[in-house]
Amino acid sequence: MSGRSADRHQPASGETAAAIDLLTPPPDRHLAFVALGANLDDPLHQVRAAGDALATLADSRLLRLSSLYRTAPVGIRGQPDFINAVAALHTGLPPLSLLETLFAVERRFGRRREFHHSPRTLDLDLLLYDQQIIDSPRLRVPHPRMHLRAFVLVPLLEIAPGCLIPGRGSAAAWLPAVGRQHIQRLTL
Numbered sequence: 001m002s003g004r005s006a007d008r009h010q011p012a013s014g015e016t017a018a019a020i021d022l023l024t025p026p027p028d029r030h031l032a033f034v035a036l037g038a039n040l041d042d043p044l045h046q047v048r049a050a051g052d053a054l055a056t057l058a059d060s061r062l063l064r065l066s067s068l069y070r071t072a073p074v075g076i077r078g079q080p081d082f083i084n085a086v087a088a089l090h091t092g093l094p095p096l097s098l099l100e101t102l103f104a105v106e107r108r109f110g111r112r113r114e115f116h117h118s119p120r121t122l123d124l125d126l127l128l129y130d131q132q133i134i135d136s137p138r139l140r141v142p143h144p145r146m147h148l149r150a151f152v153l154v155p156l157l158e159i160a161p162g163c164l165i166p167g168r169g170s171a172a173a174w175l176p177a178v179g180r181q182h183i184q185r186l187t188l
């Protein structure tokens, strides 16, 4: 998948990977991880286009975008498969503003909130915001179920192998617990 300003793990020219951890935000910026998911209306296209939308998000910079993954739906039987990915952003937006901005992107993609776990053209979830723990009615970060979902952990670890989930420890340590969830990395 090609996000316009996503570097896909490559250090910027003139820098060495050893010298700079590219995920470390500059002063006044924050590192946020966002999960992308779709299972309606050509989900491959929806997630690709959502990646492009994240590359132009207000006051933010798309750093990395994972591969696309195909996963079986969780929660309700008989739904189409999902396409999932995870993005890493540097943002100047505070957490709730970032969430509102993500919801605005969802709406642009025709998201209808019919019922919890209903099929969707695009779902954007805020997974992590720096190492903050936020527990408000509208926003819970870390996303409360992220460590239980292969479709989050696998793409997250692809772009941030050392990722820590506040309160839960290393994201990689949760992988065995989701080993039975079917997930397929797409190579297109």
Ligand code: ADP
Binding pocket: 099, 113, 116, 117, 123, 124, 125, 126, 127, 137, 138, 139, 140, 141, 142, 143, 144
């Ligand atoms: P889900 O993503 O769990 O299938 P929705 O996308 O419909 O469900 O989100 C339901 C509600 O979850 C939203 O109203 C939103 O305010 C809330 N929410 C709480 N924490 C988060 C988060 N970290 N990311 C996205 N939405 C969140």
Ligand code: MG
Binding pocket: 123, 124, 125
């Ligand atoms: Mg959501």
